[in-house]
Amino acid sequence: MSVFSKATGSFVRQMEGDWGGSLIHVSRPHDSHKLVPLAVVVKRKCYWPWQRPKYQPSDFILSDLLLGDAAFDPDVSELDFISYNETSRDDKSGNWKAKADMVKVDLGGAGSSKRKLSFGNLQAQKVNVKRLLEDCRDRELDMRHCLLQQVQKRDEVLAVLKERVLTTTPCAITETMKKQGSCIGALNLLGMLGTEISVQDNFSVDVDRDIFLEIPAQTVIAYSLLELEIEKSGNFKLCLQPETFGGFESDSWTSSRSCDTIDNQGVGNGIDLSRNQRPERAPLSALNSELQKQEQSLCLLAALPFRRCLFEMLLKSLEDRDTLSLQEQALADWCCRADVLELKPQSMNGPSRALLDLLCLVPAIQSENGSPAECSPPPQMTAVHLLVSAMEALPDETLFQLTLCSPEVLQAIDELICQLRSSCQPLPDNSVPAILLEEDGKTWKLLEQLLRSSSVTLERAKDGLRAETGSEKGDLPLVLCLTIRGLSSLCNGDN
Structure with missing residues (x-):
């Protein structure tokens, strides 16, 4: 921003x-x-x-x-x-580890702004x-x-x-930003004769930025x-x-393709989610019916051939709300226009153009006569727009917490949320994904901070784990669950 x-x-x-x-x-x-x-x-x-x-x-x-x-x-x-x-100061820090068969990577970061x-x-x-x-x-x-x-x-x-x-x-207006980051990687290779070769690399990045705006x-x-x-x-x-x-006035105009219509995948613009007023405190399962209406669309993300590239692109966008807003607007313009193949706004910034260029690889749905003017965006495009709009609706603190989550942690959080919202009963402790209990409780603390920043609280009781939402922040619990489900779908795979 x-x-x-x-x-x-x-x-x-x-x-x-x-x-x-x-x-x-x-x-x-x-x-x-x-x-x-x-x-x-x-x-x-x-x-x-x-x-x-x-x-x-x-x-x-x-x-x-x-x-x-x-x-x-x-x-x-x-x-x-x-x-x-006004004078404000913000200090943030975090780290995560990724492990594969032959690769280990430790990432850490800290930042402050005034x-x-x-x-x-x-x-x-x-x-x-x-x-x-x-x-x-x-x-x-x-x-x-x-x-x-x-x-x-x-x-x-x-x-x-x-x-x-x-x-x-x-x-x-003056703003001072300091960022520090480090990466330590180890690659272990087993040679043809059984000889183990180990390669280690580490680097750190320090960024200082002072901005003065008159x-x-x-x-x-x-x-x-x-x-x-x-x-x-x-x-x-x-x-x-x-x-x-x-x-x-509602009958004062007609168009070839209204953005209010629901497409054949059950996803539409401005659709009525038929949401009832939630009580002040409610179990996470109260969101289940609303989330199920969008899951059919988000599931399409897991089939994208370039999903890992898209995941990395969106993860980078979490660091800049202006980029998120521009990407959301570009996707909205594309999904609302009949001539989607011709939409190349010159006002887009680099990340927005890169996102649309990537999504151009998904073929548009054409009418029976194949007329380009009657092409519709593919359902995967609407699914990406759903994810980006949910990300943009989150507060800054939630976006920052998401940047600290590794792909494995995101998938574990998604699994945990699916279990919590599937039943009103407490979740047994042995059902919690193991990765969330590692790192001496640091990952669990990250999970609690992430959910709390969007009005979801976790409570450990004798009978198991409970999650509750509050109504004071409106749709934040809903869009957080949608964001985690969408990002988890994208990072599931090597493509």
Whole structure:
């Protein structure tokens, strides 16, 4: 994640109680000039139910989308907000060992980061919503506008900026990162005459990085929106109440392939998981029915010919949330578009392009007449998207704990979770995979920290092992189980 995005995200989390959770952090500094009062922002459609919406500022304001020549200026009030300064420090360490018939590898790592940000005196600007309603009365949207047509085709949502928080003076963000890593490997070969040859190698890596980011005055760091409910005639309403959502009238458009349809593998976009409200504390088995709905898709990962390469690629992505987000968006665009074979966004970063290039090796499913325009992404592509979106939904601490898990440990954790969620009864101690009890309890501690970071607790009682989930963190237990199952499927094999 970029330094700027980390800083603005931290600010929004601190302000969540005061703003009722309506603030959206600005992830990129160059989006600031687009986020003016009444700026039009596109709310990207969520592909999976657990995903949080993503927002993309456009180059337009509301009046650009209205019919008629009469423009209007928003009535904006300004007030001094707060002075915000923050210093945070994070220390992490871990190690794992891998063993095969002739190879032994010990990996260890430690890292620390310190971030200091000073936004100084912040200013809040608010649009007079009552005046806005009066200005929009009897006005209609130009349904021929290019942005409206593109958003309508993708079944996304338009919103307008009603509030924003911006800096008043130049300010700075500094981040210091230190990483240390070591690898000790031993390769034992048995010669043709029975002579044992031993080759040992070890190396260490030290990385120090200091980042200084200066932010100019009048930089927007957070904002809130009013979504638009748009009728097919071009009339629109502003969604004023909390938990009300905008969008296009359902029968106002048709497309050759809707992202809401469920494909022949039982996996679809935005499908209703029919989830009931879970109690505050519930056994892991409460997730079983929800997880079973996705297992058919995730099982397809184990049949990929390049699964080990994909596993290593995704494991690297766990270290960078920005890369995960870009990969998820690229996969969402691919899975939602009919012309999937032609999708090569120039805005992708290197890891995203590499991921799609690898997945291009999986043939697309064509229609009976073989028309490229009617090709659908293969079910394996949807399965990879499911896995990446689950990874992206996890908190930073969980992502870090996953990077400390060897492939063998991941598979053991997956096996343990499958046993725990298959029954409401406690799991006997002798059913726990042996690898989780090795290393003088270090692996078990890693397991506990991994589960706890996503609201799952392990408890050892006299009658066996219990695992419970809490509802305070929503879908975190679900997406953690999906992530572990998906990664375990990929690392199962030598391909």
